[in-house]
Amino acid sequence: MTPLIQAEQAVLGAVFLSPGQLDRLAPWLRPEHFYRPAHAATYAALLKLRADGHPAAQMQDTGPVPMSWLTDTVAEASKHTRGLTASYAHSLVSACPRPEHAAVYGRMVLEGAIHRSVAEHATRLHQAAHTDALRDGVEETVHHAHVLSNVLAELARRWGGKPRPVAPQASAAPPPVHPQPVNERLLADEEFLLGCLSARPQKLDDVVGWLHPGDFTDSGHQQIYRSLGALHHRGEPIDQLTVLWETQRRGALANGTLDTERVLRICDRNSLAGSAEYLGEQVVQASLVRTAAASARQVRALADDESLAPGRLIGYALHALGPLDDVRRRLRLANDAEPETGRPTNQSGAPPPAARIDAARSRSRLTNAIPVTTPPAASCPTVPDRAHRRSPA
Structure with missing residues (x-):
């Protein structure tokens, strides 16, 4: 028997022995917080008898508890669950170490419920992301991400804290990484988008605010x-060669991430024209689904760690959802962009200021280059002079 089941038995036994404990438990402990259905039905029956004004619930621990408190609870709970007997109710009484510790036992039950609830909603988010990845959508993923965020906030308040993201300790082991299948259509869309941006660099103004690498x-x-x-930020020309040179400066050619032929092929100016805004939105949608699946796996791994206290679990889970919240925000920016220009409605769309371009270029200039000087004209004779001075054969 797990400690959680023992805690559920103890809190129910405490209420059987001391009905007044319900006044301390009822405001925050609910029947759905119990793992076993029989325990949930028993606690719900106790709450109903208390609400109906059962004489035992009004005693406030001033005398012996009448047997009707136990028998009436079993009778009421049996309407909603099967197999609950009076002998089992007596075993719950014997399972309670100290009735006055009912609130502590209830906190144990709530802690188990928080772990289960977080794991359940993280699993739903992961399933929604998998479904949306197959059908090229984001609706279910966005819905379940919103539900999980709300559940974490509500659990934090029920536990008595505030829903604040907290970064896990550095010593915490990261969740296992599951390789995702390659979506060839998405890769083709990404190449097409990069070709469009290379052929029409002005379109970068429309996507850089919400499309990230x-x-x-x-x-x-x-x-x-x-x-x-980077080239756009510095106000420099964009073509196949400048992009190739920039990727080389960033080490992408040296480490094998890219090769020259691939860069030149993707950045071919003869690429077919397309809507950079539409293709960029598709890329962000796919990123949202991928990020949601990764966040869901991380939250599920946290929920399965029984050593995490509820406050830490909720804080870590909210932190794990941070990247997903960022992609959701940027997708909203993409959806709110003007149809004609693709720019968000709250941006002016003006070209980059000259001061920013000059500062970006200054950071990119070579500062330790050897200066090249031109020798005086007299010291460098012209070709006719040399021919004139050639000695005769």
């Missing part, structure tokens, strides 16, 4: 988009 599935695509963004 981490939204791309392929690491090589991430590096090309970073290079495009």
